[in-house]
Amino acid sequence: MAKQKTSRTVWLRRVVQTVFLLVFLYLFLQTAFHAGGTAGKGIGFFFDIDPLVLLTVWLGGHAAAAALLFSLITAAVTLVFGRWFCGWICPFGALHNLVSSWRGGTNKQKIDSGGYTGWHRTKYYVLIAVLIAAIVGANLAGWIDPFSFFYRSMTMAVFPAVNAGLQHFFDWIYRWNPGIGSARLTLVTEPLYRFLRHYFLTLGQPRYFWSMLFGMLFGGVIALNFFRARFWCKYICPLGALLGLTGKNPVLQLKTDPALCNNCRICVTDCQGGARNGGEAWKPSECMYCWSCQSACPSDAISFKFEIPGAKVVESQNRRQLEKVGVSENGK
């Protein structure tokens, strides 16, 4: 089977994910002291579009910052487009996606481990515990909300480490001062250092208690991607669960043409959410709309179509009737 060319939609998705990851990092760096005693503009953007933050803060605190209402847009879009947010917008998801793409293994291993399992339910139980706790006034969401987790890890582990590392590196080059005659390496590194110093590095080294712990947690969560692609998104993320529940019946639907599908299950190889096990069955609540399956399908059997999912009830009723007489769709 010839390897399919990656589709334009997948490339578009990768570009969008990269843009949002860069926006996240830019806003992160903007969260600092600026002239006039102001923090950067729009730095709360990702929290403002996070419906889990809105929900837990509102349930627990009975009031929420008005900007958090932007997350209702996310929820409304999810009603129609499913967990599109996870696959296209979420910067933490983009990072997991990137790391997942480096994992090894044969296609067969990826297919065997990439489908829907009962473990996908874990994140819904996490969500339920978090929401019930919020109702009685305890906000546990922060420990495990993806943007909180990512931002906190960046603040307390990644950025201080990068800052210290770059500082040490440029100090080392400066002291060593390699070169021939008047052509010194510092002629290149010093302007670069001044540039970084101006736009990126902080005046003093940021230091946080527990930064090793945050680094280990962050590294651990990232490393889980080598065990299962997008492990965090599939099994842990309570925001993913909330969007999964919101978008479990989306209007944008994945359709598999049974006449074309030969059940080769190539579509499962790079399925990011584990939303399908091959064939026609599809879990909208797990689908991140990454279009990988559509791109990978050698028979072009997969497409995404807008369809009000009411018709599905009829189909399902038909199925139940068929099951009553002992016939299932798979013919088993």
Next chain:
Amino acid sequence: MANKVVRWIANFFNPPKDAGVDLKRRHVVSAAVVGLGGGWLFHAQPSERNADANSGVRESAPNPALIRPPGALAEAEFLAKCIRCGECMKACPTNAIQPAALEAGLQGMWSPVLKMTIGYCEYKCNLCTQVCPTGAIAKMPLEKKQKVRMGLAMVDKSRCLPYAYGKACYQCQEQCPLPKKAIWQEDATVLNSEGEKIAVKLPHVDADLCVGCGTCERKCPVTDQAGIRVTSVGETRNPGNQFTWRDRYSG
């Protein structure tokens, strides 16, 4: 069309078999019990109590080390809103805002606390109140933030250089950023180890002026455990964490 939309909505409650989120009922109940139990346990922690200031009953057990950033809500509300995202810690220009270990109990883990050994609350800065995405630290203009008490500085006479060693030192008084200094000095004569009389200025904190910003503690030449230190008593956000005499006599 309308019919289809109605069925679409109905599908949320009774989804098709293969497409729904097939949670197990006993696991849902277990998760709910964990959330409920955890949530209730939250409210049974000592640090959260905001005792009624007028009752005179010292029910609460405020932690002296639990110094929240300026504008932080009362502890119960604060913990209900804080998502421990770290924005305030990233924004703080002096690095004073640190993730809590157990200062606020296990339930307050990683929430922001001020550590004056690392930094101090800069008087002309309100970045943490600007950046908090959830309102756990309320938005505050600078003039208002400058009047918020985070705690109170107290001189440790056994560690303060003029008190303990008869050395001349004015650091805390000089560094106090308030327009009217919250530290005043008493002219005094003390004996050194040779028995000689030495004129020193002994620092005193004016409890009505001090906002607990920690600049004095950070700048104190006694570096490990300063000769003047801020604790959370007197913090604006908690009427249960005041001098009881102040509550009783100033209403």
